[in-house]
Each structure stands twice: as C-alpha cells, then as structure tokens.
Amino acid sequence: MKIIRDLQDLETPIDKAVVTIGNFDGIHLGHREIFRRIVTRSREIGGTSVVYTFVPHPLKVLAPERAPELINTYPEKEVLIEASCIDVLICAPFSRDLAELPAHRFVREVLVEKIGVSHLVVGYDYLFGKDRSGDIELLRRMGEHLGFSVEVLDPIATGDTVYSSTRVRELVRRGEMRDVVQVLGRHYTFEGRVVHGFGRGSKLGFPTANLKTDKELMPCPGVYAVKVKRGGVLIDGVLNLGQNPTFCAAGSFIEVHLLDFEGDLYGEKLRVYFVERLRDEKCFDGPESLMDAIREDIRRARALLPCEKIVKYWEYLDCGTPVDREGQDL
Numbered sequence: 600m601k602i603i604r605d606l607q608d609l610e611t612p613i614d615k616a617v618v619t620i621g622n623f624d625g626i627h628l629g630h631r632e633i634f635r636r637i638v639t640r641s642r643e644i645g646g647t648s649v650v651y652t653f654v655p656h657p658l659k660v661l662a663p664e665r666a667p668e669l670i671n672t673y674p675e676k677e678v679l680i681e682a683s684c685i686d687v688l689i690c691a692p693f694s695r696d697l698a699e700l701p702a703h704r705f706v707r708e709v710l711v712e713k714i715g716v717s718h719l720v721v722g723y724d725y726l727f728g729k730d731r732s733g734d735i736e737l738l739r740r741m742g743e744h745l746g747f748s749v750e751v752l753d754p755i756a757t758g759d760t761v762y763s764s765t766r767v768r769e770l771v772r773r774g775e776m777r778d779v780v781q782v783l784g785r786h787y788t789f790e791g792r793v794v795h796g797f798g799r800g801s802k803l804g805f806p807t808a809n810l811k812t813d814k815e816l817m818p819c820p821g822v823y824a825v826k827v828k829r830g831g832v833l834i835d836g837v838l839n840l841g842q843n844p845t846f847c848a849a850g851s852f853i854e855v856h857l858l859d860f861e862g863d864l865y866g867e868k869l870r871v872y873f874v875e876r877l878r879d880e881k882c883f884d885g886p887e888s889l890m891d892a893i894r895e896d897i898r899r900a901r902a903l904l905p906c907e908k909i910v911k912y913w914e915y916l917d918c919g920t921p922v923d924r925e926g927q928d929l
Contacts, residue, residue: 612715615646625670626679629762702728789814841880
C-alpha cells in the first residue's frame with residue numbers, strides 16, 4: 600500500500616481512482632465492508648482503491664473539547680487499512696484552512712483535479728466542506744458534471760447491531776470486551792512499553808509489568824483476563840487498570856501479571872489483548888485481602904484463558920497475495 604501524507608506529493612491524478620472518505624477510527628466491520636466495496640470496484644475496472652482520511656481527527660482541531668478518544672493509534676490505523684487490501688492511503692493533514700474550503704471546491708479541486716476520482720463510495724449521512732454544507736445530492740450533481748459516479752451505503756449492520764465507532768467506544772468504556780469483538784471483528788488491543796513501577800506486585804508475590812501506552816481509548820478501571828504477545832509468543836495474564844486505591848496512589852496505572860513467567864521485561868514492548876473483565880477495581884482493607892483477591896483473579900484467568908483464541912486483524916485478509924505479518928499483529 601502506498602501512503603500519501605500530503606496531497607502536494609501527488610504530482611498526477613491517480614488512474615481510475617475508486618475513493619472513499621472518512622475518519623475510519625477503529626476499522627470496525629462496517630469500515631471493512633466499505634473497503635471491500637472499493638477494492639472490488641477498483642478490480643472490476645482495473646483501477647486503484649483509495650482511502651482518504653485525515654490526521655489529526657478533525658474535531659481535535661475544530662473542537663478539542665468534543666474530540667473522541669481514538670480507538671486506534673495512527674500507526675495501527677495504517678496497518679489495518681493496508682490489511683484491507685487498499686492500494687493507496689491518503690493521510691491528509693487536517694487544518695482550519697481545509698475546514699473552510701467550500702464543498703464544491705473540495706470536490707473539484709481535491710477529489711477530481713488532485714486525486715482523479717472516478718467512483719466515490721460514502722455513507723448515507725456524509726457531510727463535508729465549510730459548515731458541512733456539502734451532501735450526497737451535491738456529490739451526485741457534481742459527479743454527473745465532472746465525470747464520476749457516487750455510491751451511497753446504508754448503515755452496515757448484522758441484525759440489530761449497527762457497526763459504528765461510537766458503538767465500539769461505548770463497549771470499551773463499559774469494559775464489555777467480549778461484545779466489542781462482534782463490532783470490531785477482532786479483540787481490542789493496545790501496545791505498551793514496560794517501565795519501572797513501585798514494585799508493589801513483587802512484594803506481594805505477584806510481579807507485574809507496568810505499561811505506558813499511546814492508546815487513547817482504554818476500558819474502564821478494573822481487572823481483566825488478557826493475553827499478552829511478547830515477541831512471537833502469547834502469554835496468559837491478568838491486567839489491572841486503574842488507580843491502585845488500596846495504596847492511595849496518584850494517577851492511573853496499567854499493570855499486567857504474566858502467568859507462569861519469570862524474566863526481566865523492562866524496556867520491552869508488549870501487545871495486550873483484552874479477553875474478559877473479571878471485576879471492578881476495589882479498595883481493600885490491607886495487603887492480605889488484596890492478595891486473596893489477586894489469587895482469585897488468577898484462578899479465574901487460568902480457567903478461562905487456555906481455551907480462548909485471540910482474533911487478530913490479519914486473520915481476515917483476502918487480498919489474494921502473501922502478506923508479511925512479522926511484527927504487525929493487532
């Protein structure tokens with residue numbers, strides 16, 4: 600997949616570009632269906648599938664107080680879009696100047712003259728341009744005049760489940776990690792670097808790796824059964840996410856205890872897959888009652904995790920060509 604980070608780097612329009620536009624945060628099952636449509640259409644006409652998205656998310660520029668916590672980091676997003684067999688990804692810098700561009704000029708100057716759109720796929724409620732004045736009707740009128748077709752998709756769903764980034768955020772924030780798989784099409788995951796902590800876990804007999812991550816959207820505080828990828832190996836674990844109320848710690852912490860593991864992890868990167876929420880974070884009356892709770896968490900995790908198969912993004916690749924998966928599990 601070719602990545603274009605500035606439209607000025609696109610010297611000539613893309614040949615027979617089949618384009619979709621959006622933020623595509625999460626790359627959930629609905630997004631994957633949109634990508635499947637443009638890939639199929641581009642192959643039918645011998646063209647090029649193009650995803651046009653923005654960095655940063657527009658609301659982070661226009662209304663930071665309303666900007667959502669992102670489901671994916673930007674590097675994760677690029678890997679997931681490539682996994683959907685897209686030919687060209689345009690990560691256009693979003694600015695206030697772009698937001699002020701009138702809708703008709705965006706279509707003519709960006710979509711047609713710069714990108715070379717021949718077929719455009721958008722959602723039923725797509726709005727764009729200054730003051731979000733551009734709509735489906737404008738796209739269709741301009742498409743007839745400028746020579747591109749417009750395909751409008753209804754909400755993509757299975758039964759009563761509509762696939763949306765909003766739905767993903769709701770499930771993750773509630774800690775409903777099993778249900779989120781049905782919308783994302785994979786287990787929710789994050790990558791973290793192991794940093795030094797307070798050493799409390801080791802003193803209690805349950806050593807933990809303390810993680811720092813760039814991930815914005817994290818589940819609600821609590822204890823989770825997880826699988827942790829270290830190198831090429833998946834290790835069962837128990838993760839605590841929260842504020843360590845028993846020890847009156849300041850700040851929020853991510854600590855994972857790897858079952859049956861011994862070794863130094865400082866400085867390493869680990870990828871964590873959430874399987875199931877085990878319980879709320881609690882303030883215990885002392886170390887002994889905390890240790891009893893941790894033993895019960897571990898017992899439950901040992902009973903649960905051996906039979907769990909983690910669903911990763913590359914397990915739904917259908918590009919028809921071999922893909923190098925080394926180091927790119929999500």
